[in-house]
Amino acid sequence: MRIAFTFGADLRDTQGKGASRRLRHKGKVPAILYGGHQDATALILDQQNLLTMVGNERFYSSIVQLKIGDKTQEAIVKDIQMHPAKNVVVHVDLQRVVESEKIRIMLPIHFKNESVSPGVKVQGGVVSHMRSDVEISCLPKDLPEFLELDLINMNLNETKFLSDVPLPPGVAIPELQHRNAPVVSIHSPRAEEPEAVVAEAAATPAEGAAPAAGAAPAAGAKAGDAKGGDAKGGDKAAAAPAKKEGGKK
Numbered sequence: 001m002r003i004a005f006t007f008g009a010d011l012r013d014t015q016g017k018g019a020s021r022r023l024r025h026k027g028k029v030p031a032i033l034y035g036g037h038q039d040a041t042a043l044i045l046d047q048q049n050l051l052t053m054v055g056n057e058r059f060y061s062s063i064v065q066l067k068i069g070d071k072t073q074e075a076i077v078k079d080i081q082m083h084p085a086k087n088v089v090v091h092v093d094l095q096r097v098v099e100s101e102k103i104r105i106m107l108p109i110h111f112k113n114e115s116v117s118p119g120v121k122v123q124g125g126v127v128s129h130m131r132s133d134v135e136i137s138c139l140p141k142d143l144p145e146f147l148e149l150d151l152i153n154m155n156l157n158e159t160k161f162l163s164d165v166p167l168p169p170g171v172a173i174p175e176l177q178h179r180n181a182p183v184v185s186i187h188s189p190r191a192e193e194p195e196a197v198v199a200e201a202a203a204t205p206a207e208g209a210a211p212a213a214g215a216a217p218a219a220g221a222k223a224g225d226a227k228g229g230d231a232k233g234g235d236k237a238a239a240a241p242a243k244k245e246g247g248k249k
Contacts (some may be wrong), residue, residue: 002143003074004062007049009033011068012042020091029089033066033075036096043068043094050089054080061107063097063140074140076105097140104174107144108133109165111184113152119186123156131183134162134173142170149183159185 012023012030020030027047034040043066053059059077066073079093097103109132119125134147149165161180162173175181 002063002145003065004058004145005053005064006067007045007053007064008067010044012044015042024088024090029092031092031094033073033094033096036098036101038096041068045089045092047089050092051087054082054089057108058145061105061143061145063143064094066094076103099140102137102139103143104135104137105143106133107136108146109183110146110148112148112150117151117154117186119151119154119156119158123186124189125156125186126189127151128185128187129183130185131162131181134165134183135175136167136171137174138171142168144168144171151184151186154184154186156186156188159183 009031012019015030023030023044024047029045029047029050031043031045032040033043060080063074063076066075074097075094076097077092078095079091081090081092082088083090095103111127111129114120114127117127120127136144136147147165147167149160151160154160159182161182162176163180165173165183167173
């Protein structure tokens with residue numbers, strides 16, 4: 001059984017929101033340890049010690065060893081609640097590990113050879129990750145640190161699914177029993193810049209082109225220019241008196 005982290009824990013006698021709040025004020029973190037065919041046990045962990053581990057990816061995918069008084073207990077981290085505005089651990093859920101029983105735990109997926117895959121290097125595609133981790137089931141002795149998916153042969157417009165992720169001996173993905181979810185794909189980059197140029201060209205009329213019907217006259221243009229003909233000529237014709245019909249009297 002691979003042990004990645006070891007830290008101490010104390011038994012917690014009092015429970016409830018008030019008791020948990022007082023613990024946090026003292027730099028402690030309330031925790032619960034359950035599973036392994038035993039009753040749940042309330043624990044107290046050290047805040048500063050936890051903060052040195054919660055930022056490590058391996059902390060969530062490894063077996064940890066708790067030192068509770070003069071006893072030790074192997075466990076896996078099932079859930080960590082962080083404060084929404086502060087870098088503070090609020091609560092920790094731990095599950096006991098029994099060597100002869102399978103555990104279910106989330107493992108990260110590491111992607112290999114992304115930049116040198118044909119779809120990226122030759123065809124100019126962009127890698128899109130749909131999943132970064134997956135829940136696996138295995139005996140504690142078979143627990144890997146992470147899963148690795150090699151993209152060395154991926155081409156443009158190709159997708160790899162959960163069933164394409166290589167699994168070590170003794171490891172299974174329970175989700176595959178009812179769905180084969182996509183994990184990663186390579187697709188063409190979005191052509192946002194050319195679209196913007198075309199839209200700008202469409203909004204600017206070509207030089208010398210007549211304005212669209214109903215369009216307002218350009219600033220500084222004479223009022224007569226907006227009419228169909230010469231405004232002055234039209235005014236003179238209207239002002240000239242009409243000739244009398246017939247000869248002189």
